Amino acid sequence: MESMLQFNQITRTLPGNPARPLFSGLSGEARLSDTISFTGPSGTGKSTLLRILALLESPDEGRLILNGRPAREWDARQWRMKLSYVSQQPFMLSGTVEDNLRAASALHRTPFDRELASRLMASLGMAETDWRKNAQRLSGGEKQRVSLVRTLLLRPEMLLLDEITASLDDTSTEAVERLLRSFHEAEGTGFIWITHDLEQAGRVAGRSWVLAEGRITEGEYACP
C-alpha cells in the first residue's frame, strides 16, 4: 500500500494574536511519492504548514495522519524519517563536512553509505569539496547542498523542501532539480517544495498547492 499523508482542519495562531489565525481549517492529502509545488504570497504560512507536517511545530487544532495512524501515535523520529524537512536556512552541525554527512546514519545507527554520499555530493557539483573541512566554513550555497545530501542519505519517502534553491546559482539549482527528479524516478521519493519561482514549480512538480487567503487551492501540471 502506498504511504499517505492527510491533514484535516489544521489551524495555527501566532503568539500574541490568538484572535486572528495565520490559517484555519486547512485540509489536504498526498501520497508520499507525489511531487507537489507549494506556492503562494509571502507570509501566508507555507513554511509554518510544512514544519507542522514535519512535526517540528504543533497546530492549535487539527489532525495529521500518516498511513492511517494519527501523529500522536507516532514516534516523531520515525515520522521524520519518512517525511524529512529541509530548511531554507541550512543548519550545519559542528564538525567537518563528513561529520555532517554521517549525521543521519549516526542518528539512526545505520551504516554510512560513503559511496552514495560521494555520488550525491558530485551530482550537486561538490566532488572536489574536502570532507575534512569545518562545515561552518562552507559558503551558504554549499551548506544548502550538504544539508540536502544529509537529508537524502536518510532515504525519506517524502522531502519537505523550504525554498531550498533560493540562495543557489542557476547551475546548482538545475543540479538540485535533476537530482530530485532522478530520486523520484528511481525510488519514488516525493516532495512538497515551497518555491516562489513559478517556472521552477512547473518544471519539477506534478501537483500544485497554492496557499492564499487562508485556503489551499489544488491544481495539476500537464507534464509532471
Ligand SMILES: Nc1ncnc2c1ncn2[C@@H]1O[C@H](COP(=O)(O)OP(=O)(O)OP(=O)(O)O)[C@@H](O)[C@H]1O
Ligand atoms: N513562531 C512564530 N512567532 C511569531 N510569528 C511567526 C512565527 N512563525 C511564523 N510567524 C509569522 O507567520 C507568518 C507566516 O510565516 P511563514 O514563514 O510560515 O510564511 P511563508 O508563507 O512561508 O512566507 P515566505 O513565502 O515569505 O517564506 C509570518 O508573518 C511570520 O513572521
